[in-house]
Amino acid sequence: MNQEKNDATSTSLPLRGFAMVLIAVAVVLGLWALYALTQGGGDEESTPAAATSSAPAGGAEGPTTSAAAPSQQPEADAEHSSDAPSPAPAPAEDAAPAAEQPEQANPAPAEQPAPKKVSVLNNSMTQGLADRVSRDLEGKGYELGEVGNFPEEVLPETTVFFPKGDAVAEAEARKIASGLGGIARENIDSLPDRATEGRGLTVVLTDA
DSSP, X not given: OHXXXXXXXXXXXXXXXXXXXXXXXXXXXXXXXXXHHHHHHHHHHHHHHHHHHHHHHHHHHHHHHHHHHHHHHHHHHHHHHHHSOOOOOOOGGGHHHHHHHHHHHSOOOOOOOOOOEEEEEEOSSOTTHHHHHHHHHHHTTOEEEEEEEOOSOOOSSOEEEEOTTOHHHHXXXXXXXXXXXXXXXXXXXXXXXXXXXGGOEEEEEOOO
C-alpha cells in the first residue's frame, strides 16, 4: 500500500515540474508578445509624429523660397536694364546740314560780268559817224560787234540798247549812253540779231 503511494507521488512530481516549465514558458512568451506590441505601437506613433514635425518645417520653407523669388526678380530686372546699352544720342551736327539744305538747293546765282561787246549803228545823216564812235569805244576796252547803218526806223535820239531783264547790262548801257549824250532802253525787234546775241549792247547814233 505504501509502495503504491510512493510510486504515485514519484510520478506526480515530474508532471508538476513539466507543468511549471510550460507555465513559465507561456509567461515569458506573453511578456515578449506584450513587449513587442508595445515597441511596435511606439514606432508607429513616433513615425507620424516625425512626419508631422517635418511637414511644417518644409511648409515653412516653401513660403520663404517663394517670397524670396519676387525680391530677387526686381534685382535681376534692374541688372538686365542696367546692362542693356542705352541708345546713343543723335549727333547735333547731323541736323545742321538738314537746316542748310534749302540754302544749298537754291544758291544765289553768280553775278554776270558787264557785257563788253558793243555794236555801233548810224541812224543819222552824218557820214562815218559810226566808225568814229566805234573806234572810241574800242579804245575804252569794248569789243566791237556790228558797225554800220540802221535804216529800219528813225530814232529821236541816240540810244544804247540792252537785253531785257539784265540789270548788269542795263547799267553798262547807261554808262555808255551818258558818254554819248543819249539814253538807254531795252532791245527792240528791229535791231539786227547779230548785234543783240550774247548779251551784246547796241548803240544807235542819231543827229540829236
